[in-house]
Amino acid sequence: MSIISDNNDFKSAKSLHSGHKNPVIKPETLEADKNFENSIRPKSFDAYIGQTALKETLKITIEAAKKREQPLDHLLFYGPPGLGKTTLAGVIAEQMGVDIRITSAPALERPRDIIGILMSLKGGEILFIDEIHRLNKIAEEILYPAMEDFFLDMTTGKSQTVKTLRVPLPKFTLIGATTKAGELSGPLRDRFGIIHRLEFYTEDELAQVIKRTAGILNIEITEEGAHAIARRSRGTPRIANRLIKRVSDFALVKHDGKITEGVANESLDILKIDTFGLDTTDRSLLRLIIEKYDGGPVGVETIAAAIGEDVRTIEDVCEPYLLQAGLLQRTPRGRKVSPAAYRHLGIVDRDINDQKSLF
Ligand code: ADE
Numbered sequence: 462m463s464i465i466s467d468n469n470d471f472k473s474a475k476s477l478h479s480g481h482k483n484p485v486i487k488p489e490t491l492e493a494d495k496n497f498e499n500s501i502r503p504k505s506f507d508a509y510i511g512q513t514a515l516k517e518t519l520k521i522t523i524e525a526a527k528k529r530e531q532p533l534d535h536l537l538f539y540g541p542p543g544l545g546k547t548t549l550a551g552v553i554a555e556q557m558g559v560d561i562r563i564t565s566a567p568a569l570e571r572p573r574d575i576i577g578i579l580m581s582l583k584g585g586e587i588l589f590i591d592e593i594h595r596l597n598k599i600a601e602e603i604l605y606p607a608m609e610d611f612f613l614d615m616t617t618g619k620s621q622t623v624k625t626l627r628v629p630l631p632k633f634t635l636i637g638a639t640t641k642a643g644e645l646s647g648p649l650r651d652r653f654g655i656i657h658r659l660e661f662y663t664e665d666e667l668a669q670v671i672k673r674t675a676g677i678l679n680i681e682i683t684e685e686g687a688h689a690i691a692r693r694s695r696g697t698p699r700i701a702n703r704l705i706k707r708v709s710d711f712a713l714v715k716h717d718g719k720i721t722e723g724v725a726n727e728s729l730d731i732l733k734i735d736t737f738g739l740d741t742t743d744r745s746l747l748r749l750i751i752e753k754y755d756g757g758p759v760g761v762e763t764i765a766a767a768i769g770e771d772v773r774t775i776e777d778v779c780e781p782y783l784l785q786a787g788l789l790q791r792t793p794r795g796r797k798v799s800p801a802a803y804r805h806l807g808i809v810d811r812d813i814n815d816q817k818s819l820f
Pocket of ligand 1: 510511548670698699702
């Protein structure tokens with residue numbers, strides 16, 4: 462099995478979120494992560510930690526497809542960035558014993574980009590399209606017959622002499638990944654036979670990911686050290702893997718190289734990643750809503766302008782974890798912080814105190 466990746470895949474993710482302040486803790490792929498991530502990617506379901514229910518379903522789907530000697534149904538993975546959508550697609554390809562072509566929607570800007578990839582696929586291969594919600598209308602329309610009937614509808618000639626040619630394609634499997642399932646058009650979503658959401662990882666799962674990576678990188682780490690990093694990794698293996706490298710540097714320079722709980726905590730404090738895994742951007746977002754907008758609701762555009770981040774970074778990168786951690790709520794009138802956010806930031810909630818004083 463081989464992985465063929467377009468040169469410009471993930472370029473978009475990098476440029477899209479270029480404004481963030483703390484790259485260590487942001488879950489989108491950074492250019493520097495690519496080789497590192499590829500070197501530690503698990504290749505089998507056994508090595509892939511977490512997403513247990515999803516793995517079990519996928520194993521059955523794969524086995525059934527193999528028994529039928531058919532390619533897998535098209536699959537859509539959605540969920541916050543950094544949870545292992547690309548990794549899982551690679552594991553699926555490995556289990557099916559087929560090659561995988563990896564690209565992302567912004568790299569498929571011109572019709573010939575998508576046509577070129579589709580026409581170069583071999584029977585049974587997997588085409589992985591990241592950020593599939595960003596596919597343009599023309600590319601989508603090229604994909605519909607390709608996904609449904611394994612045909613490309615090509616037009617030749619102009620106006621009155623226009624002819625449609627149906628070019629057959631080999632049977633392939635499309636795996637789409639998105640952080641924004643809601644932004645996928647209905648017709649595209651309907652063409653995926655299997656749709657799965659990836660969940661944030663538990664502390665235990667992240668500690669396992671960290672120990673696995675430490676093993677590969679020959680980094681000495683204690684169980685408590687792995688859990689200390691796991692707790693501050695925002696439920697996201699990509700962040701956990703990035704943090705272990707930073708903490709390992711710190712352990713090597715300031716201590717004896719071994720990551721203990723104390724070393725991990727000290728190092729993460731220096732990186733300004735707090736006990737919930739929040740960084741300075743997350744904290745300024747919560748603080749802004751509390752201090753300037755009385756806890757909210759306030760619109761995301763207002764928040765973005767005030768803290769100097771772009772709306773997309775806030776929506777795609779900061780918010781999924783803040784919502785999951787119960788620190789932020791989305792309401793029809795804007796974002797609101799929860800009492801847990803006041804407690805986490807050590808701010809006394811005036812309203813809560815006012816209410817208490819009534820009794
Ligand atoms: N590295 C990144 N994601 C992983 C996962 N789910 N299991 C093991 N290693 C990983």
